[in-house]
Amino acid sequence: MKPTIYITRKIPDEALQILEEECNVKMWDKEDQPVPREVLVKETREVDGLFCLLTEAIDKEIIENASHLKVVSNMAVGYDNIDVETASQKNIMVTNTPGVLTETTADLTFALLMSTARRLIESSNYLRAGKWSTWSPMQLTGQDIHGAKLGIIGLGRIGQALAKRAKGFDMEVYYYNRSRKPKIEEELGLQYASLEELLSDSDFISILTPYTAETHHLIGEKELQLMKSSACLINTSRGGIVNEDALYSALKQKKIWAAGLDVFDEEPVSLNHPLLELSNVVTLPHIGSASIATRKKMAAVAAEDLLLGLKGETPKHLVN
Numbered sequence: 001m002k003p004t005i006y007i008t009r010k011i012p013d014e015a016l017q018i019l020e021e022e023c024n025v026k027m028w029d030k031e032d033q034p035v036p037r038e039v040l041v042k043e044t045r046e047v048d049g050l051f052c053l054l055t056e057a058i059d060k061e062i063i064e065n066a067s068h069l070k071v072v073s074n075m076a077v078g079y080d081n082i083d084v085e086t087a088s089q090k091n092i093m094v095t096n097t098p099g100v101l102t103e104t105t106a107d108l109t110f111a112l113l114m115s116t117a118r119r120l121i122e123s124s125n126y127l128r129a130g131k132w133s134t135w136s137p138m139q140l141t142g143q144d145i146h147g148a149k150l151g152i153i154g155l156g157r158i159g160q161a162l163a164k165r166a167k168g169f170d171m172e173v174y175y176y177n178r179s180r181k182p183k184i185e186e187e188l189g190l191q192y193a194s195l196e197e198l199l200s201d202s203d204f205i206s207i208l209t210p211y212t213a214e215t216h217h218l219i220g221e222k223e224l225q226l227m228k229s230s231a232c233l234i235n236t237s238r239g240g241i242v243n244e245d246a247l248y249s250a251l252k253q254k255k256i257w258a259a260g261l262d263v264f265d266e267e268p269v270s271l272n273h274p275l276l277e278l279s280n281v282v283t284l285p286h287i288g289s290a291s292i293a294t295r296k297k298m299a300a301v302a303a304e305d306l307l308l309g310l311k312g313e314t315p316k317h318l319v320n
């Protein structure tokens, strides 16, 4: 008998086809609306496999309710939306999609760094608002990227891909990571720094750790105080790593120069969020991995791993 799976959003056709060949598929088929919680609880009760996105909290309630569940396949590299501990206790496999999105997310991170440094969104809005009356020496001036110091917090796959891009811009690259990586330091020409050193010396700070209990509010008031008044903070990891209230105060009081944010504590971020009032913040709706090719690859990787797990084999990207 074919296993039954639930897919929490309309996914690319190629991945859906792979799954439909081998499973009885039920899918929340709306592209722009997440599955309502009560539907998710109901639909997962009897399934063998779950294909989900970071928009769904796969928590204790869902996992304990789903008595047949064997595999949860998350179409993302981060899996902080899943209660992995409870899944492990129930012998449920959890998988993610590392690697295929590394370069695309590093591209976006560098693009966000550049947009923030050179005030691209603000400048475009300035022009469209009819404020461009003349060229003037200090109009819309930003920070230089070439030759600047970049501090990467979390030198994993994306952190390393970002470091390579930064080297192409003649940046001096520092990193802080929970484990030091001498081989990569040598290969890429990077310097290790303590978190405090990195925060106080960098012109640009990019956060690329996963979101865990240890990284929750890793950047708060104390850390922001250490940064240069000309510093730009770039977060393309997860919103909860930065204390948003502290960030708002630091930006408002010009203790740091600007921030580029692809991620927020609560997503979608409310239009009333104070950070959205500030002109020195570039905001994006969590599009780090959003290239057509990469999203298709992520869906295919998640589908393949879901099938492997359902067949009793070990998925390629098992996190527990």
Ligand code: NAP
Binding pocket: 077, 078, 079, 098, 099, 101, 102, 105, 153, 154, 155, 156, 157, 158, 159, 176, 177, 178, 179, 208, 209, 210, 211, 214, 215, 236, 237, 238, 262, 263, 286, 287, 288, 289, 290
């Ligand atoms: P990765 O290869 O696992 O890299 C994470 C790095 O963070 C590792 O080097 C790890 O150190 C380090 N780290 C973990 N906990 C730490 C801590 N407490 N303090 C310091 N360093 C710590 O992951 P990745 O593929 O680069 O992805 C990184 C994160 O980016 C994901 O978890 C996800 O949240 C986010 N992401 C966002 C988007 C987006 O759309 N904006 C897209 C993709 C990914 P070790 O080497 O010691 O393990």
